[in-house]
Amino acid sequence: MSRIGKKPVQIPAGVEVAVDGNKVIVKGPKGTLEQDFYEKLTVSVEGSELVVTRPDDERETRARHGLTRALIHNMVVGVSEGYVKGLELAGVGYRVQQKGRDLEFSLGYSHPVIVEQPEGITFEVPDNTHVNVKGINKQQVGQVAAEIRAKRPPEPYKGKGIHYVGEHIRRKLGKAAK
Incomplete structure (x- = not known):
């Protein structure tokens, strides 16, 4: 299991995260960012955390699990702090x-x-x-x-x-x- 991929992304106050199909939209005080993610992964918002999960252990899915979580984390930090x-x-x-x-x-x-x-x-x-x-x-x-x-x-x-x-x-x- 990806050590980075299984860590939840903390969503700070003032930041809104919306998941639309295979697109994540993050709105914050500094602006709005959106990012497409790999269709096999599941991104869900649970309270003030965002969790990325994968259905199987295929090579491609494992490779993109941590990447997707890191990209979403960078978006959250970008719209809140820059x-x-x-x-x-x-x-x-x-x-x-x-x-x-x-x-x-x-x-x-x-x-x-x-x-x-x-x-x-x-x-x-x-x-x-x-x-x-x-x-x-x-x-x-x-x-x-x-x-x-x-x-x-x-x-x-x-x-x-x-x-x-x-x-x-x-x-x-x-x-x-x-």
């Missing part, structure tokens, strides 16, 4: 500024790099070397942060580039290390 992914710019002259809804990066290229704000995501720039990507969909927040990081990934010799807050960059010694 998700934040922090990015940090390291390097001389590397900076970011907010232009309306979009971000403008100076990353050592001959031109500024513009990142447009997608629907459902908000950018926050506390200072010119930090960016916070906020949203209610965990997958979308992580994807947008990864796309921003890909504009100038951190290099291993000096550590210059865009990296996640708290990410450890493995450094190389370079030519002098003979």
Whole structure:
């Protein structure tokens, strides 16, 4: 039995969960999310808990049991608290500024790099070397942060580039290390 799949999802106050066929709709103070789930699984709301059960032990059903529970849990946390992914710019002259809804990066290229704000995501720039990507969909927040990081990934010799807050960059010694 899946250890993650058999744990019930706690539904906090102010969050409504509706199951419609093989679709889960979660409404909360920050917004609404919906997700289709595997048709063989059963999702039921029991009081202030949501339980995902599976009918058999087939490989596909077992694989999707924990996945479905985790996705629903992420939706509940997203509409109640939201998700934040922090990015940090390291390097001389590397900076970011907010232009309306979009971000403008100076990353050592001959031109500024513009990142447009997608629907459902908000950018926050506390200072010119930090960016916070906020949203209610965990997958979308992580994807947008990864796309921003890909504009100038951190290099291993000096550590210059865009990296996640708290990410450890493995450094190389370079030519002098003979």
